[in-house]
Amino acid sequence: MAKIIPLKNGTKKDAITAIAARLFKEKGYSATSMRDLAEAIGVEAPSLYNHIGSKKEILQEICNRIAHAFITNLNHIQGSEDPIILKLEKITRFHIKMMIEDYEQVYLSDHEWKHLGEPFLSDFKNLRRNYRSQLALIVREGVKSLEVKDIDSYVVVLTILSAVGGIESWHRSKKTIDANSLTENMVRLLIEGIRR
């Protein structure tokens, strides 16, 4: 009878994914049941399977999309002629932006990837390791060109990625600081922390 009118022009599957991301983030992937998800959407649990293949598939698609967003951005920045320190700043800014705009899905990609099934789990871990290696390589280039302090590249990458990941918690305390100030302050701390 009272059908829910879709507000966005995405598919129903996209809507399910978005709501699932919110629930997975709030309650954790394992603690979120398909019945929780169905209720949040307004259907019975079995109806979900007309749009998705399985619970795991939702997580897979989220992790995949996020991973490729970061990889695409990195490739784009790598192809530029920017000084190393600016590349690092741009990468940092992209992470912050993603964390501000799409934080639920980025959070899942950061913290719930361990629930991925094979072979997606291995693929994801490879992409992740590869991404971090490429970042570390950029840092070492910067150290060599004297743009970056002689700090261990692994530590630089770990610190930057962890710091931006923490922005997840900012969404619960938005009154404290606005998105733009958050971005500029964090970029300043991190980039000045590594700039020689």
Add this chain to the structure above:
Amino acid sequence: MAKIIPLKNGTKKDAITAIAARLFKEKGYSATSMRDLAEAIGVEAPSLYNHIGSKKEILQEICNRIAHAFITNLNHIQGSEDPIILKLEKITRFHIKMMIEDYEQVYLSDHEWKHLGEPFLSDFKNLRRNYRSQLALIVREGVKSLEVKDIDSYVVVLTILSAVGGIESWHRSKKTIDANSLTENMVRLLIEGIRR
């Protein structure tokens, strides 16, 4: 018959907690069953209940202990006459040390606290908020005394705590860098990033 000889002189409950921490960290709290835990210990699931009250209780005790470890350290440092920047460095070092030595339990306290039941959940969130407020206050003191750059105190606290939390992943890549180098490099990046 073949009893397992306890190697440490802690109670059986302590042993259960330690193994539970490892499993909760690896598989997630919700995805770890009491049967998984029992198997890892070498007993049947119902036997666990001779030593613990419930699954939730294990997580509660872990989060409680870790939270109080950080609070105790903060109070100790607060009572000292150290310059502000040194206080911040000492706090950062304590976080790094905890993350290196007791990372499984610190990880749980960082990432699985949402599975705490009430009233522990509310208590924990209060402790957490309070701790961060105190840190932010120290940062603002440092800004006022011109020891610290004029960076938003919320962002400084968020960045430091997130960065040290990321050390969790270092335990899977220990060959890359040893604990001492990790510590000194991260302290340098973070503290030089905020020192005026």
Add this chain to the structure above:
DNA sequence: CCTACCGATCGGTAGG
């Protein structure tokens, strides 16, 4: 999209 239902597994208890 629904109702009806499946086998598996969950945290935990009873009782010895």
Add this chain to the structure above:
DNA sequence: CCTACCGATCGGTAGG
């Protein structure tokens, strides 16, 4: 410490 077992809930399927 165990065996036996509980009601609840899980992800998912059958069939319409």
